[in-house]
Amino acid sequence: MANGPFRIAPSILSADFARLGEEVENVIAAGADIVHFDVMDNHYVPNLTIGPLVCEAIRPRTKAPIDVHLMVKPVDALVPMFAKAGADIISFHPEASEHVDRTLALIRENGCKAGLAFNPATPLHHLDHVMDRIDLILVMSVNPGFGGQGFIPEALVKIAQIRRRIDCHAANGGQPIWLEVDGGVKPSNIGLIAEAGADTFVAGSAIFGARGADRSYHEVLADFRNALEPAARRAA
Numbered sequence: 001m002a003n004g005p006f007r008i009a010p011s012i013l014s015a016d017f018a019r020l021g022e023e024v025e026n027v028i029a030a031g032a033d034i035v036h037f038d039v040m041d042n043h044y045v046p047n048l049t050i051g052p053l054v055c056e057a058i059r060p061r062t063k064a065p066i067d068v069h070l071m072v073k074p075v076d077a078l079v080p081m082f083a084k085a086g087a088d089i090i091s092f093h094p095e096a097s098e099h100v101d102r103t104l105a106l107i108r109e110n111g112c113k114a115g116l117a118f119n120p121a122t123p124l125h126h127l128d129h130v131m132d133r134i135d136l137i138l139v140m141s142v143n144p145g146f147g148g149q150g151f152i153p154e155a156l157v158k159i160a161q162i163r164r165r166i167d168c169h170a171a172n173g174g175q176p177i178w179l180e181v182d183g184g185v186k187p188s189n190i191g192l193i194a195e196a197g198a199d200t201f202v203a204g205s206a207i208f209g210a211r212g213a214d215r216s217y218h219e220v221l222a223d224f225r226n227a228l229e230p231a232a233r234r235a236a
């Protein structure tokens with residue numbers, strides 16, 4: 001699936017919704033690894049997007065993992081619905097669940113990988129006692145709700161702190177955990193984000209914005225891969 005140690009996950013929030021199936025096929029054919037699916041409820045975040053029916057509609061269009069980011073409160077009722085709709089990974093925010101441990105278990109019981117998402121101001125103590133129940137940690141490098149925002153540089157510190165926790169967990173026999181970053185990721189900063197310790201990169205406007213810039217998804221994804229090369233060489 002991924003080229004080298006890194007995965008690129010286009011956020012379909014910035015895709016052309018009128019041609020969503022085609023957009024998903026094209027961006028994966030151009031070399032992306034994962035489909036990032038942003039779910040917003042106009043309650044936990046001030047925007048409203050897409051739900052399980054749209055996930056179900058795009059599922060047959062790709063074999064790539066569908067990575068559902070739930071920016072919703074409450075969370076639990078949507079977990080089985082997205083699992084049934086074909087999600088592979090489901091992430092949620094600890095502030096949006098009354099029982100983080102229960103929600104993580106529910107995601108795995110429904111056959112998906114479980115992710116925990118951290119807003120820029122969410123403290124990392126939410127990882128305490130649940131590291132063995134997590135498959136992915138999602139660091140938001142913008143406040144959630146909208147695509148096209150600028151990367152918040154303090155996220156780099158948080159990424160490095162989480163990388164140390166993941167490596168320590170693995171050194172003690174723990175399961176692999178992906179470290180995903182979402183918000184303002186571009187070819188100009190992805191190298192720095194990888195050096196801080198991320199391995200999975202969500203990008204919406206920087207990839208789907210190619211449409212307006214007269215460039216192909218293949219060209220834009222090549223920019224991302226080239227920018228990742230020094231970090232990939234160091235990781236090899």
Ligand SMILES: O=C(CO)[C@H](O)[C@H](O)COP(=O)(O)O
Pocket residue numbers: 011013014036038069142143144145146147148149182183184185202203204205206
């Ligand atoms: O979760 C999100 C916003 O809440 C989006 O996935 C994220 O912002 C990606 O968009 P962009 O790359 O344009 O910043």
